[in-house]
Structures are given as C-alpha cells and as structure tokens.
Amino acid sequence: MTEFTVYRRGFMVGLAATAGILPGVSLAQAGDPVRGGTLRISHSTRIATLNVLTLSGPAEYPVIDMVYSGLTRIGPDNTPLPDLAESWEASEDATSFTFNLRPGVTFHDGSPLTAADVVATFEAILDPDIPSAARAVLTMVERIEAVDDLTVRFHLSTPFADLPFSTAHANARILSKAVVEGDLSQIETTANGTGPFKLETYDSARIVRLVRNENYFIEGKPYLDAVEMHLFPDLAAETVNFLSGDVDVMLNVQQADYDRIASAPGVNALRVPSGRYINVVMRQDQPPFDDVRVRRALAMAVDRQLLVDIVLEGLGRVGNDNILSPEFQFYIDSPEIPYDPAAARALLAEAGYPDGIDITLVASNRPAIRGQVAIAIRQMAEPAGFRINVESMPHDTYLANVWMQGNFYMGYWGMQPTEDATFRLLLTSDASFQDTAWFNAEFDALVELGQATVDPAERARIYAEAQELILRDVPYIVPFFEDVLTASRSHVEGWTVQPISRVFFIEDVWLNRS
C-alpha cells in the first residue's frame, strides 16, 4: 500500500573517498536488520549470460552486482563510492589515478584479491579482441600498473576527471587473474567474484540462485541467506504472480500495472525518477531531417505531457529534447517546448514542405513503449503535416535492419552515470552509437574539454554550453524521462533501485518477518 518516490539531484561528485560502510539506502527500515531468509525476485527478461564483460540485460545486472565487485560503485546519489578500492587519488591534471585496494578480500573460490587481478581485468577490458562493454568509457586509459599488491595505478592518455565513474561501470567488475588468463568463455556460465553472494544455480531458462558469501568483505553483510531470480517472460503472468505473493520482489514494474500494484495490500511500490528516455532518431545527412526546421517542427508537434500521461501513466517527467535528465550534476533547465501543431505546420512550410511530409517511423516492439510512443507521435504530429506511417517490427529484425541504419526510428536508452558517458554514447562525432549524423566540431571540443576539466564550476559552464548546442540543433527528440518502477512485498526491507538500474545493494536487503 505504500508508495515511495525518491527524488535526488545535484549531489556533489568529486574525488573524495569516503571509506567505510556504504550508506543504507532503505527508507522504511523498521528496526534492526535480521539475518536469514531467501529473497525471490521476478524478472521478465532472460539472464542469458553471466559474462560480466558484455552483458546488458536488465535482469543480468542485479546478478553480477551481487556476485562481483568493482573498484568503485555508483551510489544512490549518483557518485562513485568505494567498493574494492578503499580510496583513490587523482593527479592534479587528472591523467593518473591511484586506487588503494581493500585488504583481506577473497574471491568466492578462496583465492585472495590482489592488484594483479585488477590489472588483468582491465587489460582484458581494453583488449580489442575481447568484446567488452566498458571499453567505451575507458578508451583514455593507456596503461594500468600494479604498484604493489594492494595498489593499482591507471595512466591516462588524456585528462579524464570521471575515471572513478568509469571504473564503476557495471561491466568493469573485477575478475580473478586466473579466470582472465584461462578459458575466458567460462565466464558465460560460471562466476568467481568478490561480491556479497555466490552463484549456486544458473539455469538461464528458469532460475538463478545465489547464496550468501560468508567471507564478504563487509562484516555482517549480506543479511539474506539466498537470492533467487525467477524468470517470467510474460509480463501479465509476472504481475499476477507477484500479486499472489509467490515472489518477494518484482524487478521491473510496467507503467500500466503500477497503480494496481501500488494499491495492492502488502506491497511497497517504488518509483525512482531516472534519466531513462525514448529518443526519436532523425538522421541529418538526408532529407527531410537535414533541415533543422523540420526537426524543430516535429519537436513542436509532440505533446509531451500527453505522452507522459497516457504512455507513462504519469510515471515520468516531460523532457525537452535534452538527453540529460535533471539527475545529472551539470544539467541545465531547458525551456519547455509547447505542443503547437499550427506553429509546427508553419515551420514545416517554411522549410519547404507546405504540403507536409510522408515518412515512416520505425519502432522495435521491445519494449512496447517504443511502439506506443511512435503511435502517439503519429497521432499528435498529424495536424502539423507529418503523415507518419508507423512500422513496428520484432526487435531482432530492428537490430539487424534498422538500428544505426534507418533515418527515422525510436531509440531507447538507459541512464548513463556521467554527462561525458551520455554524450560519448550518442552525440559526439566519434560516439559509440552515432546514429544521427549530427557532426558538430564545437560540441566535440566541448566534450573533450569537459572530460579534462577537474574544476566543477568550469565543467558546469562547459557542459551547459554543450547542452545549448543540443537544444539548438535538436539531434533527437527526447519527449520524456521515464521513472524506474519496482515493487516488493512489504516484509522486504531495504529493496531499492537506482536511476541507472545497474547497482542494487542487495547486501542491504533483509526480510522482516515479524
């Protein structure tokens, strides 16, 4: 019956190393944590792999977050916290970072964690022959050095103030050197980490079961004896199952079900504002979107509040085409873009399309929200002269045929930890997923500069300027930011999710059976 909404923004992020116990993030903690019990979590996407280097599934993240630890970890206030690294220092110019490892940490197989393991892991991540998702945020790392058994130093080719964020990347967890040097394919199905839970059963078609790591490096944690991840591919069935009390936590709640779940007895629904967004991709190297007026016209033809109301069921915030959400430290408030089809039509005419535009908007069918937004945009933009033909397709077909190739389609991205990561993901000319052909040298230079700048005030100015460029050129339409929704039975204490949905702090969760 209880609904929590967690809003956080603008926390100081820096190099300050806060040693010690992680802050408890539970909000309704009743009494002292009790040990024991099994937490059952339901999820709707498969845990297809345990390959920590490449995985990206929504349900795969909690598993590796339980099994593995990183050097750093993104905290609830969107700052890097100590994990395996007790503390770290950066050089003045931010080209060298030294991490001090926690002593006495062991892997699940009993072998001790040393600097060599850290070095081996990051070398694997940087090896172009080994697929790894974290490489994109670590490209500036030139060399990693084991100073001694418990000290690791990163040498960077360019200054990079956000390195502790990069080392907190969900796919940059520390593997043992033996694993890295052995048959790396075994990390697909086995896991030897330093996290609070050990892998017991891995059945990707059904259940993943983890048990308490008795030797976890934080005394007394985790509280739970075991965690089970149950797969429910059908969303309706998953909801029914959660409501009937067969699982304790529903990892992701659909907007359509949120109210019903939140009002069910014995349930805590949790809603966390996040920087997760839908973006309408408009390729700018071909008509009609080569003209910024067309992009602006479309932007004006989207009723953002209505989208939030009917697609997100109100569980989100209007976005105004800035891909940064208010959670980011250097976010600037962008002016509201009102729904004005008449003005949009006029702008379209001015751009040379007095009779409007016929165009096909492609949307993958997964998640369903892409298609829903596309259909809604089709309806909203019609009076403005955009005759949009929505073409939905299976996700695999979309990945194979449209993504990174099409000129007008629906993107969907999770929140990135930093401004830099966000920009480099999509918008810089050399971005990992440059799918708009928006090549802006000025913007690229600002991002480079921002990366190398340590002073927060200066960075704020630089990133503000970069955001202005985005708002001016409208490389994407970002109509809203989606809240992250999850739910737990009320006896579950300490369950929470983060805006970026990559870290879960399940070691803090306990079951209150009293």
Added chain:
Amino acid sequence: MSETNNQTAAGSAGTTPPILEVRDYSLTYGGPEQGVKVLDDINLTIRRGETLGLVGESGSGKSSLAWAIMRYLPALATESDGAILLSGENLRSKSQYQMLDIRGRRIAMVFQDPSMSLNPTLRLGEQLSEVLIRHRGLSLQQAWKEGEAALARTGITRPAEMMKRYPHEASGGEKQRVVIATALACSPELIIFDEPTTALDVITARQILQLFETLREETDVSALYISHDLGLVSRIAPRVAVIHRGVIVEQGQCAEVFRDPREAYTRRLLAALPRPDRWLGVDQPATGAAPLLETQALNVRYGGPSLLDRITGSAKQAVDGAIDVALGVRPGELLGVVGESGSGKSTVAKVLSGLQDFRGTVRFDGRGFVRRRDFDRRYRRAVQVIFQHPDSSLNPRQTIGQILSRPLKLYGLVPAAQRPAKVAELLEKVLLPADYARRYPHQLSGGEKQRVAIARAFAAQPRLVICDEITSSLDVSVQASIARLMVGLQAETGTACIFITHDLNLVRQLAHRIAVMQHGRLVDLFDTPDAEAPERHPYTRALLEAVTPPPVVAEAPVDDLEGTGP
C-alpha cells in the same frame, strides 16, 4: 412336429402356434404423414422346421422386415398396427431389454457379408463363444469348447485353430461358416438369413447353401431366407414370398408360384432370370474369320518384393494377375470370360483397354502391341470398355450430353454442330429420353447410368467392346434388360464383344464361346453349346454345378419397366 396344417389363422385352434407370424404389419420411415412406407400390410407365417424364401430387389423392404422382426429399427421408424409373433408371443410388446434375451437365443441372424458382420479386431472364437456365455451362461472354457464343436458341425476342419484366428485370417466361406455356427449356437427357434451368399464366390456360395440344407435337417430350425435371387430361393425353400415396394405381392409354394405366377411383377422377375437354355445372343459369326483381337502369352504381375524385402527375407510375394493368357475374338463374336474374383478376368480387361502394363503381345486388326504405351488412339477408339459400377463410371460433374459428346469430339467423328443430334440419337439407341442429355449422372438410376455408359462406348463406333461385369451391380430385372440391350446393339453394329462376368447362366445365354479363368490362367475355352460336354475342365464343371439351374417356367412377356422405380 405334430401340428396340423392350419393354413390361415395360425394358433387360433389351440394348436402349437407357428414359429413366426407377421400379421398386418406396416412400417414407415419418417413421420406418419410425409414418411416413406417401406412395409405395407405384411402377412406371413413360418412353421417349425419350415424355410420361407423372401424375394425382392434392392429397396423392396425385405431387409426392413428382417429388422422389424429383430425389433431393431431406427428411431425414425413408425410402426402401424399389426403384430409380430414369435411362437405366439408378440414381439412388439416386448421391451428392448426383453428383446436382448430373445435376440441370439430365440432368433438369430446371418448376414450378407461375413467380412462386414464379423468384428475385425476380435478372434472368431470370442465372437462365437460370447453368445454361449451370454445366453447359456457357460463359463469361458465351456463356451470355447462348445464353440469348437459348433464350428466342427459347420464343416470347419480345424476348429480349434479357427477359433484363434481373426476374421481377416479366414476365407469368406470360413467366415460365413463361423457366422452360421454362431447363429445356431443357442439352438434358436428362427434364423433369418439375409442374402448369406451374395458376397461369396459361386462355388463357396454353393457350399454354404449345402451346409444350410444339412444343418436345417439336423436341427429342424425354422428359417426366413431373404434373397434377390428367385432361382436360388426356389432351390432351398419350399415356400416363397415375393416382396415389391413394401408389399408382398405373391406368396405360396415355390412350385406353384413358378409355374403360375399371378402377379406381373413376379412374372417379370422370373423372366429376368438368366437361363442357359434360352439363347439371347446374336447369330454365330462366320467361324473361319481371322481373329479381330488376339493375345499371345499375356502376363501381368502385380507387386513383388523390393530389394530390401529380399535382404531382410520378408515373404512378400508377387501376385500374378495373368499367366500366359492366349485369347482370340473374332469379328462380331461375343466371347464370354468367366471366373471367380481374383481369377484374372478383369486383369485381361484392363490390359486390353490399355490400363495395365503387361508382357506378351496383343494383336488387333493385324497390328501388334507389346507395351501398354503402344496402344494409340486408333486402337483405343476401336476398342471400348464398359465398367462394372455405373455409379462411378460417369463423371458426376458432367452432364450426360457432355459425357456422350466427348468420344465424338475426341475421335473427330461428328462436327460440333451435329453433336447434340448425335447424342440424342445415341440416347434413343439405349432407350433413354433425349432430354436426359441435360441431366447429371446422380439424377439417373443405376440401370440408366449403365445405359449411358454403353452409349458412350458405342459412340466411338468401336469394333470391339469389353464389358467388365457390367450387370453384376444391378438388380436382377435390370440385368436382363442391360444384357438384351448389349446384344441388340451388337446385332445392329456387328461389333465384337468380350463379356466378362461371374454369372455362368447369363453368359451361356449370350456368348458364342466361353473362356474360363482361374488363378490368372485360362483353364478352359469352348463353344457355348459344348458347356456340359464331358471333356470340360474340372473347374468349369465345378462352376457349372455350383450355379443353380433356375426353375422351368412359362414364358413371360418381356416388358422393360426398369427405371421407373422410386
């Protein structure tokens, strides 16, 4: 057996009632108003030890009467007043539950086709002994022993072995013996035989009849013997009832009925009976003429073991359809080919009509053919075939007119404009109204369809017509008219004919020469008048003995009234 002869009102004088008496019985299918009356005011009586023959054509109601006696009628049957008395007890007042004790014990039934009336998945022994268990309360072992004894009485040589067989492992005759043994097992008062030999081969049928006669004498059972064959009934039943469209038109002692049939229908039935002594055919053609068609060392083999069968030693035998058959037909001649089913007579027909691969030579009109594909359109036009089943030999989606014009068009005989006239002419030739050209086959009766098939064959102006059992699926009275029609056309056109049949009596009326086939071989070939000569092949003699010589009757007027039936 000491009852006095009380002709009319049985049981009225305190004497032992007759075994079966049907009194003023009528039966309607459907509602009482618009329904079809299948039995109308039936009266008949069977006394102890007596056999009554019930003769009628298909649709006459003879089987419905059997069902009525067994009290086994469909839900939509409506019975009028009247009574069915079994030894004086009115069966109509019995409940279905009471009837269970009567059926199989006091009235038993023997059906037409033993391969249909025996359960294919049960051993013959079980089907026999279950009656004994049911009605005589025997244990399984007792019933089985009793069953073996019953089988032995029906002339089965190894009854114990037969008991263990499934129906498909027994021959038709053996199966019918099992059915008869089952019927007799509980010593019933009455047995109803519903055409028990129709589905059997001539010689087997003969044996079953003999068995029937023997058993009847042994057991003194009463019997109602239903058949379409007057000749056959006359042999085994002293009294006969003739049923036509649900009405018993004539009833009496066989000899009297045959000698002096009172009703036109009976006369017609009698007239339709094929009798070898009455020649129907055309005059003998010149004997010296060269054969029109000739086969030399004709061989046909069906199937055979595959390579894999041979490797694994599976006993899969090839079946010989025809072995070294050498036949000849002279121009204008009618050659009869007889034999039981599987004798190879139809195989020969198929070869000659170009439907079957063969080895050997077929010579026709001076030309030789050694492969099926050699038969060209010229041959095919000259040699036409008429099939057994009129229901399936006409394309149901074409009108009679279309069917008959096809050979005219195919062989380029008649220009398109004159075809309708020619079709009318053909129809007239086979005694059908010209407006039948617009009808579809399903609107015609069986006999009419066969006439159309004949017309189609003659449309091609053939020199030889092959008739493959063309009368055997027709009613008796229709058979005769079809045979006469064939002969008439032959006389008119001078066409030669190969007439394939299992009916020796019929073929002796028509054919100049008769070929007898057995197991794929031609075993005998003779001029028809020599049929009873002593030098005939034993098999020919057996066939001749098996067919019932029809009773001698007065000549009846020949009036073709078939086709006017319901």
Added chain:
Amino acid sequence: MTLSYLIRRLGAVLLVLVIVTFAVFAVTMILPGNAAVMILGEYGSPDQVAALERQLGLDRPWYTQYFAWVAGMLQGDLGTSLRLGMPVSKVVGDALWNSAVLAVTALVGVTIIAIPLGILAAVRRGTASDLGIGVLAYVGTAMPEFVTATVLLVLLAGPATGLFPAGGYVAPWESMSGYWAHVALPAITLGLVMTAHISRQVRSEMSDVLSSDYIRAARLKGLHERRVIRRHALPNSMAPAVAVISLDVGYLLGGIIVVEEIFAWPGLGRTLIYALENRDLPVIQAVTLVLAMVYALTNLISDIVIALLDPRVRYD
C-alpha cells in the same frame, strides 16, 4: 510388422531428418543479422560486434560454418549456444526434458478426458450431452492458446482466486504438489484444443464403428450394450484414436511454443523463440531437429501401437 518395414520406416525418419537439417541450415543462414549483433544489442558498438563475431566464429565463410556444423553433428556434437555460451546439448536437453514433462502431462490428461468424452458423445448421439460436447469441441478448437491462457490467468491465477501460480516450472521429482500447481494451467491450455479435437475425432470414429455391420451383428446376438460398446466398439475405434492423438502431437509441439512463453515454462518452445530472437543458429537447428524427430518417432510409435491394437493392420 516385418523387419523390412521397420527398417524402411526408420530410414524414412532419417531421411526426414536429413531434409529438415538441410532446410534448417538454409533457413538459419538466410536470417538477417547474426548472434553477435543480437547479443550485444543496442550497446554493441561495431568494434565489439566484430570482436564477438571473431570469438563466435561468425566471421568465417558460410561453407566453413556449414561443414563445421555437419562435422560436429556427425560426431554427436551439437555445438555451443552462441547466446548462452553453454553446450547446445545441455540447453536443448534440459528444455526437451521440461517440455516433455508438460507435453506428457497434457497428453495423458487429454487422452483420459477426450476419449471418454468422444465415446460418450457417440453413444449418446443426438442427445444433450452430445450437443454439449460438440459445442465444447467447436469452441475449444476455435480458441487460440494465447486467448485461453489469458482467460485462465485472469480467472484462476489472479489475486482474486489465486488457485494456481501464474507461471514457472517445478519438476515432479522436486516437489509433486509444486509440479501439479505449476503444470495445471499450461496443460489445461494445451489440452483444451486437443481435447476438443480428439473428442470430435473419436466421436466421429466411434459413430462410424457404431453404425457398422459388425456392431449391428453384435447387438442382434443379444449382447448387452455394455459389452457391445466395450468389447466390440471400443477396440475398433481405438486405432483411429491413436492415429489422431499422434497427429495432434504435431499440434502440441507447436502449441507449447506459445504456452511456454506465457507460463514461463522453460521448455523447447521458449528456447526456440529465444534462439530465433538471438539468431542462435546452433540452438535453432537443434530445437527444430529435436521437434521433427519427436514428431517422426511419435508417428512411428503410433503406427506400431495401431498394429498392436488392430490385428488387420500389417506392415510389410
């Protein structure tokens, strides 16, 4: 049934499998996109995709892949799942086992229910029970599984009633009560269509048998109706019923695809859909092969059973 027949039938099954493997390989080769793209999804940059392609061997020319696959097949090695990183034999083996649990449960349930229903309808032909069963059969065959499954979920698994869990899988050897609870809804969903179909077929076969001459003959022997039905009619309608059931196994193998997806049943169907979505070629091939093999073997077994039930049937 001769040895030659069995050899030929097995040969035919083998031939069928060869054809299916060819077809499947051709099919999977034409599929757009490859596993590397699918695995990395929208976070897969071109260089990562390239690295993964190298790692998975997808950068080799198609004929090399083909021969590698065939060579593996011949040695009984089905390869490694591209997506799951596990041996295909393990992935598909587990799924096959789970599907078998569901399919066998459904099939046994259907057989127990549908055959008596069909017989009842045939025996009581034209009565209210016949009509009722007939209507049920028509409705049952016209309801797609996903509709049935949804209705069942709402009615029986929803919080309102909560009679059954909404999905998931518990093996019978883990917990019998858990197994029954979990298998009930998917098995009912699958079973409904089959019950409808089989009972209709059995009714029609049984009606034919009941109107046959030998049943009439049996009745006219004065046998009690019970014996007529049980001893005379039933054995004769069983062989066609077995044939119908074996045909329906083909349907069942298709039906589990949807049902497993809805009820979170970790079987072949879901494995297949997942493999298709991820272009996991070895798994697609293996699942298709297994399904085809199961179907072919089912038909063979049903033929053998029919031969045992019906003494007339002889194969040679």
Added chain:
Amino acid sequence: MTSPFRSYPGMVGGLLLLIVGVAALFGPWLAPYDPQQFHPQVRLQGPSAAHWLGTDQFGRDILSRLLHGAPSTVFFGIGATLLGVAAGTIIGVIAGVAGRWVDSVIMRIIDGFLAVPDLLFTLLIVTILGGGMGHAMLAVAVAFTPGMARIARSAVLSIRTREYVLAAVARGESSVYIVGREVMPNAMGPIIVEATIRVSFAIMIGATLGFLGLGAQPPSTEWGLMVAEARQFMFRNPWMVVVPGIAIALAAMGFNLFGDALRDSLDVRRSH
C-alpha cells in the same frame, strides 16, 4: 450433395461467417470512430453509450478498431489459405498424377516438411522474412503447402482409380484433359473442405503471430495484435482482451463449422 446449411453446424457456421463477412467487407464504413483516434479523457473504459465496447489505453474506440481489424484478420486467413492451397494443390496434383519416382520424391520431401509443426515452421519462415502481416501471410501459406499437397494428392489418387477416369484413359484422352476435366473437378471437394477449415487455423496462427510480435504490427487493428497489446491492461479493462479474443474465436469457429458441414454434405456416408 445436400446443402451444407441444412445442418445445425452449417447454419450456425453460415451465420457466423455472415457476421464476420459483413464486418470484413463493410467494417471500416460501419465503424463509429477513426480506429486510431485518441480520446485521452476516456482511456480504458468499459462499454458506454459513446463507446459500445469500451476504449483502450489510448482511449481508442474498441468497436471501431474491431471493425477495422476485421478485413485484415479475415483476409489474412483467406489469403494465406488460398496461397497455400494453390501451391499445395499444384504440387499434390503433380505428385498424384505423375506417380512413380516423381511422386516418391515429392512425398518424401513433403513428409520432411510435415514433420515440422505448423507453428514452428511459420515461426522459422516469418523470422527469416522479418515479421509483419504480409510476411506472416506468406509464412502461413508456405507452412500450409505440404499438408495441402498431401490432401490434394490423396484426393487425386482416390479419383484416379474411379472408373470414369479409367474410361478417359482407355479412350486415349490426353493427360491435360484427364487432370483438368475428369480428376480436378471431382478432387476439389475435399480440397475445398480442407481449405475452409484451414482458414480458421490460418486466422488463429495469424493472431498467434501477432501475439508473439511477429505478425501484424502496431498500430494495426489486427485482432491477435489487439489481444497482445491488451494483455498489459487486462486487469484494468478486461474488455480489451475479451472483445478481440471472442472475435477471433467466432471467426475461426465460423469457418470450422461451415467446413465441417460442407464435408458432411459432400460425404454421403456421414450425412445421415
């Protein structure tokens, strides 16, 4: 042959087909609203005077969507079946008429394809082709082809031994005439019956593909897709699931019933 409408199944089936047919032919003109029109104020409503069958998550009128979806749903079934029947019949007739090794080869291959369950086959094909209504239709047609070929072949074989066909062969007719005029007109009965029944399967498979996200795609109003999209909202507005679900079942049932009645009326043995 008696009229299939004489029997109760035939009558009910015919009535259902009439309803579905009217919806398929005139649905778009009968619809009270634009099926894509949002009515944000009345989202997820049950039946009301304004919206007889309620509204969906965007406030779109369900009745209008249903009526607009009728043509695509029904014509999907009919189109897929027709394609499959045409291809299957051609193959089956070739096999049945040619006989010998041609028949053996074709039938072995057909057996191979028949060993793959319909839905699986369809899934494989539709995945290659990439989803969508047209591709799904093609896939169902391809999946139907082997089964139809088998039925066409057996129909041809049973007709081929009829005496009127033998008569035509004996007459020396050409193969084309025999197949076209003697065999096919009579073999069409079982093929048409099977095709009618298969339309109902095609509708259901189409809906299932829509449900799996491989068939019709949003914003199509295809019924299977309507159910799939509605499942998310089924507890908030059950009408969204129930209405198209029942529509699919009724359409499938109509073809099924009618096909059965047609079979009975063609088959004398079973018509009593």
